[in-house]
Amino acid sequence: MSVTGSTILPPSADELSGLSVKEIRTMDFSRVVGYTNEPNMPSGGAATVRRLLQLAGPLRPGLPLLEVGSNTGYTSIELASWTQHQVYGIDVNPLSNRFAAAKAARTGIDNVTFKQGDGMGGLPFPDGTFGLVFVSNVTSFMDDHAKARDEYYRVVAPLGVLASAPIYYRTTPPAAVVDAVSSAIGVTLPVTSLEYWKDLFSHPDATLIAEEAYQYERQTDERIASYLDRVMAQPHLLTAPAPIVAALRERLGEFYRLFDENLSYAGYSILVNRLHHPNPEPVLHTTRLATAPAVR
Numbered sequence: 001m002s003v004t005g006s007t008i009l010p011p012s013a014d015e016l017s018g019l020s021v022k023e024i025r026t027m028d029f030s031r032v033v034g035y036t037n038e039p040n041m042p043s044g045g046a047a048t049v050r051r052l053l054q055l056a057g058p059l060r061p062g063l064p065l066l067e068v069g070s071n072t073g074y075t076s077i078e079l080a081s082w083t084q085h086q087v088y089g090i091d092v093n094p095l096s097n098r099f100a101a102a103k104a105a106r107t108g109i110d111n112v113t114f115k116q117g118d119g120m121g122g123l124p125f126p127d128g129t130f131g132l133v134f135v136s137n138v139t140s141f142m143d144d145h146a147k148a149r150d151e152y153y154r155v156v157a158p159l160g161v162l163a164s165a166p167i168y169y170r171t172t173p174p175a176a177v178v179d180a181v182s183s184a185i186g187v188t189l190p191v192t193s194l195e196y197w198k199d200l201f202s203h204p205d206a207t208l209i210a211e212e213a214y215q216y217e218r219q220t221d222e223r224i225a226s227y228l229d230r231v232m233a234q235p236h237l238l239t240a241p242a243p244i245v246a247a248l249r250e251r252l253g254e255f256y257r258l259f260d261e262n263l264s265y266a267g268y269s270i271l272v273n274r275l276h277h278p279n280p281e282p283v284l285h286t287t288r289l290a291t292a293p294a295v296r
């Protein structure tokens, strides 16, 4: 990858020329993401970010927001684009942070900062800093989920929220699929349930104020191909050698099809837990949105 001052990425056509087709055929997902500049978005994409902001309610004024596991910046940049708050994206991988910073600069979003840190006990912030901490598909990548949860809550301010969008299985996946995804992402994929995550993110001083469950739709070959067309239409890929670009496209397509199969057994939920919520008691007379009464 080239580094020129603080500007980096996407990789130049020259750098891509240095790869071999054979090497690309066995590359893991995160390296292919790096070379293709694949967006790496949260489950549900930008709609999830907008929805979690709605579910979290008005945020405490003046307090910054944090995303843990910001990768190449999609979610943190999206968060920053919808609010006036300062947003921090934290990732253990310094290269991801440089990708993310370059992307923010390209998009002109200036209220987001990317820093290196460890969500599992090493977030570089004092206690109670943030009005909102968001964790999407990141905790699964850590060895000690409870330690990560404690670290997330440590940096949430009183009356602030911990919002999460964990992926879990709705039905038991075939072991071969879990193994294939584990090897694609380089981490043993935990087979978890919604209850596991609700329990994990619970806290003696926090109230679950919102919960929405989603399931994934199966993608057609045509849809995957048209998404690949978009990713591969980036300028750095248009000018790279054709066999390298074809091999990257082929490898990315293999991952997309594998993830699509895996996600057909899975779902995700947006969970919002609020610290020191003043009215934690459940509603007795529960309500739901009414249809308009018939006009007589």
Ligand SMILES: C[S@@+](CC[C@H](N)C(=O)[O-])C[C@H]1O[C@@H](n2cnc3c(N)ncnc32)[C@H](O)[C@@H]1O
Binding pocket: 040, 041, 042, 043, 068, 069, 070, 071, 072, 075, 090, 091, 092, 093, 096, 117, 118, 119, 120, 136, 137, 138, 141, 142
């Ligand atoms: C699948 S990506 C997350 C993508 C995206 N942010 C999302 O919305 O789901 C997982 C990211 O978590 C990061 N990560 C893994 N362990 C971490 C840790 N202990 N602390 C911070 N980031 C971590 C990885 O480097 C990677 O960039």
